[in-house]
Every structure is written in structure tokens, then in C-alpha cells.
Amino acid sequence: MRLSVRHITRYRFDQPVRGIVQSQKLWPASSAGQRILSWEVTSEGAQTGAEFVDGGGDMIRLATWRGPLTELTVEVLGEVETTDLFGVLRDHRERVPPSAYLRPTRQVEADAELKMLSAVALKGMEGASAxxxxHALSRAVSGAIAYKPGETQPHTTAAEALAGGVGVCQDHAHALISVAHAADMPARYVTGYLQANEDGSPHEASHAWAEIWVPELGWVGFDAANECCPDDRYVRLGSGYDALDAAPIRGLVQGGAPEEELEVEVVVTAGQQQQQ
Structure with missing residues (x-):
């Protein structure tokens, strides 16, 4: 499938700030499941630093703005040709060993309830494949946390989402990482895009899911929020230990403590398959 992505992030401040520094992880890597046809990130008015690829295989760029500033916009435009590999991440170049993704963070640390969810999901599966x-862990998270926007916050932890029983894709991904860790299975957070609206209307924001390490296959994606594995409707952007580590944009505002208004618009449309 050929997917076109338009991702706009706007920041507005109620008073001028002296400057802004951003770490941008906004470039998808080509792999067996996705081929990047074109991709452009525009940070109007910014000075951009050197680009580098981190251990997870994701490209990162530093962007800085000098003030006074009251607003700024970062825009992503791209086209990607995708192939359904049933969630398996193949031919993605990275240097970090899977065992590194057993590391707990505040957002994915398993409490007693998450450990119990993991144990119940895997009961009787001692001889089952990884x-x-x-899959059993992903189904358990899907059943335990109902998709309901507006009930959780960016800082909500996996334990808090499970206790509340509701959340969004970020919460499902965090909870799945947590129950996988409880089962001693490496897992990580993935950001990207999903072509979910057939009419091409804007999405609420970029999408998120989890990847679990399966020794015989490598990294396999699981979207517990949608009860499926990523297919050719998905564009994989980047990964990390949790939502904060994998965030497409991380920033620091210099000068004062202004009120910030953030607006994110994502449009993913499907076009005709590119001829070979």
C-alpha cells in the first residue's frame, strides 16, 4: 500500500519565550515492511544540528529556535510504500540487544496487578511458543483496558491505566510492555502512523503500539488498542523504552514558565500501489 503522511505540530505560548530546543525523532527507517519514497521535515525558522542514528536505528536531529517566540510549527510530509508482514519487523538495522528492553521505567513498571494479569494470561502456556x-499477553491487555479517549494523561502509567480500566493507544502499549516484562520478554514502545480513517479526515494524533521480542522471528508488533498486529496500514516511525523515550519530539523551552498550547494534526491517506 502507498501511504501519504502529513503530520503538523503547532506550539503557541501566552508570552514570548527566549528560545526552544528540540530533539526530533521524525524520520522512519526503511525496512522489509516499509520503503520510504519521500520524507521531509520542516522546522520553519529553526537552526538544525547534525543528524545521527541512535542504537535503536532511529534518526534524530537537534533543532533550535531563538526568540522571542510566541509560536512555532513543525511539519512532516512523506510517502511510504508498505507491505503486510503480520507485525514482524524485518531488515531494520539497530545495535541495541533485545535484552536492553527489559529495563523498567516509571511508565511501564509492573505493579502487583500487572504481574497478575501477565500470569493469568499465560496460565497453562508453559510449553507454548514465544x-x-x-499474542496471549496482547489479548489480555485489550480485554483489561477499554479504548476511551480523554480519560488518561500523557504521564499516566501502565499501572494507573489498568486500575482505571480505560485508556488510549499509549496506555495499551505501556501495559503490554509491562506484562511482557513480567513474563521476562523484552518489549518496547513504538510510535508511528495508522491509516484508519477511510475518508482521509485528520487523526487525533500519531499512533503507538508495542513490539515484543520473539526469538524465532525477532521484533513483532502488537497493537492492543486495535486488537491486531501492525499491517500495511501502519508506518513505523521510531521506538524506545516508553512514550517519553520514543517521543517524536522532545523539547525544552528557555525563558519563563509560559502557558503552552499544543495542537497536533495527523492525516494519513492511501493511494495506488506504486508499480515495480
């Missing part, structure tokens, strides 16, 4: 166990 892939079957991963």
Missing part, C-alpha cells in the same frame, strides 16, 4: 505467549 509468539503464542505474546
Amino acid at each position: 509468539l503464542d505467549r505474546a
Whole structure:
């Protein structure tokens, strides 16, 4: 499938700030499941630093703005040709070993309830394959946390989302990482885009899911929020230990403590398959 992505992030401040520094992780990597046809990130008015690829295989760029500033916009435009590999991440170049993704963070640390959810999901599966166990964990998270926007916050932890029983894709991804860790299975947070609206209307924001390490296959994606594995409707952007580590944009505002208004618009449309 050929997907076109338009991702706009706007920041507005109620008083001028002296400057802004951003770490941008906004470039998807080509792999067996996605081929980047074109991709452009525009940070109007910014000075951009050197680009580098981190250990997870994601490109990062530093962007800085000098004030006074009351607003700024970062725009992503791109086209990607995708292939359905049933969630398996193939031919993605990275240097970090899977075992590094057993590291707990505040957002994915498993409490007693998450450990119990993991144990119940895997009960009687001692002889099952790692892939079957991963699917069981994803189903458990889907059943335990109902998709309901507006009930959680960016800082909500996996434990808090499970206790509340509701959340969005970020919460499902955090909870799935947590129950996988409880089962001693490496797992990580993935950001990207999903072509979900057939009419091409704007999405609320970029999408998120989890990847679990399956020794016989490598990294396999699980979207517990949508009860599926990523297919050719998905564009994989980047990964990390949790939502904060994998965030497409991380920033620091210099000068004062202004009120910030953030507006994110994502439009993903499907076009005709590119001829070979």
C-alpha cells in the first residue's frame, strides 16, 4: 500500500519565550515492511544540528529556535510504500540487544496487578511458543483496558491505566510492555502512523503500539488498542523504552514558565500501489 503522511505540530505560548530546543525523532527507517519514497521535515525558522542514528536505528536531529517566540510549527510530509508482514519487523538495522528492553521505567513498571494479569494470561502456556505467549499477553491487555479517549494523561502509567480500566493507544502499549516484562520478554514502545480513517479526515494524533521480542522471528508488533498486529496500514516511525523515550519530539523551552498550547494534526491517506 502507498501511504501519504502529513503530520503538523503547532506550539503557541501566552508570552514570548527566549528560545526552544528540540530533539526530533521524525524520520522512519526503511525496512522489509516499509520503503520510504519521500520524507521531509520542516522546522520553519529553526537552526538544525547534525543528524545521527541512535542504537535503536532511529534518526534524530537537534533543532533550535531563538526568540522571542510566541509560536512555532513543525511539519512532516512523506510517502511510504508498505507491505503486510503480520507485525514482524524485518531488515531494520539497530545495535541495541533485545535484552536492553527489559529495563523498567516509571511508565511501564509492573505493579502487583500487572504481574497478575501477565500470569493469568499465560496460565497453562508453559510449553507454548514465544509468539503464542505474546499474542496471549496482547489479548489480555485489550480485554483489561477499554479504548476511551480523554480519560488518561500523557504521564499516566501502565499501572494507573489498568486500575482505571480505560485508556488510549499509549496506555495499551505501556501495559503490554509491562506484562511482557513480567513474563521476562523484552518489549518496547513504538510510535508511528495508522491509516484508519477511510475518508482521509485528520487523526487525533500519531499512533503507538508495542513490539515484543520473539526469538524465532525477532521484533513483532502488537497493537492492543486495535486488537491486531501492525499491517500495511501502519508506518513505523521510531521506538524506545516508553512514550517519553520514543517521543517524536522532545523539547525544552528557555525563558519563563509560559502557558503552552499544543495542537497536533495527523492525516494519513492511501493511494495506488506504486508499480515495480
